[in-house]
Amino acid sequence: LRELHGASGTVALIDSSSIVVTRDSVPVLYSYVSSDLDLRFALAGLAGGAAEVEGFYSTEGGRGYLDELGLENKESDPYNDDNINTHSLLRLYEDGSEKDPMNFRKGEFVDKSKQESTRKSVKLAAVLIILLAVFWSVNIYSKVSGSAGELVKIERRLESVYSKLFSDESVVDPFYQMEIKVKELREERAFIGGGLDVLGTLKGLGQGASAIAGKDGKLKLFEVKMHSARVLARGEAGGFENADKFKETLGAMPVFKDISLTDVKKKSAGGVSFSIALTLEDDK
Secondary structure (H helix, E strand, C coil): CHHHHCCCCEEEEECCCEEEEEECCEEEEEEECCCHHHHHHHHHCCCCHHHHCCEEEEEHHHHHHHHHHCCCECCCCCECCCCHHHHHHHHHHHHCCCCCCCCCCCHHHCCHHHHHHHHHHHHHHHHHHHHHHHHHHHHHHHHHHHHHHHHHHHHHHHHHHHHHHCCCCCCCCHHHHHHHHHHHHHHHHHHHCCCCCHHHHHHHHHHHHHHHHHHHCCEEEEEEEEECCEEEEEEEECCHHHHHHHHHHHHCCCCEEEEEEEEEEECCCCCEEEEEEEEECCCC
């Protein structure tokens, strides 16, 4: 051991179960050995391979490994202690000559298999994250694109339907315009089914118009609008007097109140046009 520890250069000590390689008395390699193949692999771990070792020493148990590899044993009287490598390392530490202990996590001692496994796992995880992000983006894009396409189709169909139903109106925003129309239709439906006597109202207007027209034949109604309890009628009369008499006739009927005659205008062809607004009496 004294010769081995004091040796300069690179030397190796092999016993029956391990090999220690020192460089200028500093350990650079320690490996378990159970066959000549293990020894071959251990020496291959050195930067210069077996050629880097300037001298081989062995116990009786390690001599066979050197013989199998054709390596010369520098010690002619081999050591008999098969635990000599353990003693060798302990002796180095006891002597304090080991200033730079072997670090089995650095240099040629590092176990690179775990590093490679970790590196591959990290790469695989990164690839999976990227793929998931791509699939998620494509899925959202396809949904948005599909929804946008369906929305365009619906808008075109709605525009076509609106144009057919309300041919006198230009279509700018079919969704908004249809919403307004639906609201108006609901109000009219509520009005028609809300208990107001629509037919009675129309009958009263017709009777009043017939009463005036029957005298001189110069009064007719051409438009009636009804919203909630309010009624607006437009018509023509032979003159202002006829229109005013029509108002008085309607005022005498119990179904009407708050009657006002407005927009009385002379017509170039003779007669006047007028509007008459009224409120329906509540049927209690």
